[in-house]
Amino acid sequence: MRVLAVEPYHGGSHRAFLDGWIGHSRHAWTRVTLAPRKWKWRMRHAALTCAEAVRERAAAGESWDCVFASDMLNLAEFRGLAGAAVADLPAVAYFHENQLTYPVEHPSAFDYHFAFTNLVTAAAADRVWFNSAYHREDFLAELRRFLRRMPE
DSSP, X not given: OEEEEEESSOSHHHHHHHHHHHHTXXXXXXXXXXXXXXXXXXXXXXXXXXXXHHHHHHHTTOOOSEXXXXXXXXXXXXXXXXXXXXXXSOEEEEXXXXXXXXXXXXXXXXXXXXXXXXXXXXXXXXXXXXXOHHHHHHHHHHHHHHHHTSOO
């Protein structure tokens, strides 16, 4: 199987997880990654930047069987922007952490955009994986509270 891995923040624990998994996998992996700087900016522009890289690789003849995307990526935007190269591929969103329950220093400064990106990514994925059952249940519980704050 040929797996396209998209990681907008390829550093720290995100890098350790992805590189470790790839190192123990029997599958062929293509990494599309961005440097681990300014995580908020990475989440905002990664879909556009990574989609461009994927279109270039596809034009050069590369193809894949599935997409493996980090929680730092807006998967819906990425799939739309990457076009035919990934449009019909099954996609897994892996939540190493999430912006709904990630601790913030000042709760009044909580940025709903990042939490909504996680929601959209989960909705756009064919499968959603979490690093633990606790993390999954915590995300789902907070997601219910988050959605009740929405005006509609």
